[in-house]
Amino acid sequence: MDARRTPLYDQHEALGARLTEFGGWSMPVTFESIREEHRAVRTEVGKFDVSHMGEIEVAGPDATELMQRLTSNDVTRLEVGRAQYAAITDEDGIMLEDTIITRLVDDADGSRYLFVPNAGNNASMASRWTDHRDAWGLDATVNDRTDELAMIAVQGPDSQALLDPLVDADLGDVKRFATIETAVADTACSLSRTGYTGEDGFELLVDWSDASAVWEAIDCTPCGLGARDTLRLEAGLLLRGNEFHPESNPRNPIEAGISFAVDLETSFVGRDALEEVARDGPRQRLVGISMTGRGIPRTGYDITDAEGTVIGTVTSGTQSPTLDVAIGMGYVDSDQATPDNGISVSIRDRLVTAKIESLPFVE
DSSP: OOOEEOTTHHHHHHTTOEEEEETTEEEEEESSOHHHHHHHHHHSOEEEEOTTSOOEEEEETTHHHHHHHHSSSOGGGOOTTEEEEEEEEOTTOOEEEEEEEEEEEEETTEEEEEEEOOTTOHHHHHHHHHHHHHHHTOOOEEEEOTTTEEEEEEESTTHHHHHGGGBSSOGGGOOTTBEEEEEETTEEEEEESOOSSSSSEEEEEEEGGGHHHHHHHSOSEEEOHHHHHHHHHHTTOOOBTTTBBTTTBOOOTTTTTOGGGOOTTSOOTTHHHHHHHHHHOOSEEEEEEEESSSSOOOTTOEEEOTTSOEEEEEEEEEEOTTTOSEEEEEEEEGGGOOTTOEEEEEETTEEEEEEEEOSOSOO
16 A cells, blocks of 8 residues: 655655655655754754644543543643643553643533544544444544644744744743644644654644645754654653554553553543552663663663663664764663663674663753
């Protein structure tokens, strides 16, 4: 099956982007260089096409209950125009997805939410919501809008200054994890102060047909998935398929270090299993890895203690453009998950020295 194309595919080709398949989509890896795109976001501002992410709206009288029972955080605490991070877990507490949920509307017909699954998982998540809605007899509509909405992320310390002249709103009033309805470059837009880079920034949802005009109006460095990955890794953010996957790397949110997104006072699928993990402690924990010897920790490499006993596995790794040191993330046995603990990473049958770091690497 051919990879799907975002509405900005032609712009990416015209700019000479190196394209790859990701989550079933043809996406730019880089336009000029990963290092330069990374630097732009850390020090100035860059823009990303993230239209490969899913967008699912849930609305109706029982929308809040449906969201509450299928996500790990407390949806009832969300005010209109506010968002939260949450996990989507199975009965065993294993993460199927991590997601951002936004409460869009409260009115006489109930509430309306938008949640964003990872690339390629919109259909499975929409089915999960409709299946549970029907099984529980709840009154809510589930609308997969992934093919209707485009998403552009504008990230970096200069993102507000860049967008201010283009937006019909005072961005200084938009707090972190807040969403407003506005216009960008005279185009209707849902704008959120969110992102996946560790920097200040915004994510813009626009109609598919308006994406090209908005992209062209935002004059800054175009960035690809390569820089998005190095930025999120420095920020200690999870990537589905690396830090967790329900089949290849089944993990619960407590192991993965996102306990803050789990509210055990609520009732959701997987809650009882996670209560046991919270009580007994996880067998392993996600940690940062900083190499002190020469080598880059790559996905799947063994992590060992000082004596060479395997204690875990690397999930992500790179040469940090900001820190100019090789870094990674991985799971290690909980009794080894202490910052500055000396470890080694097995790289091509050679044990290379490293140490455990607190996340994130870059504040």
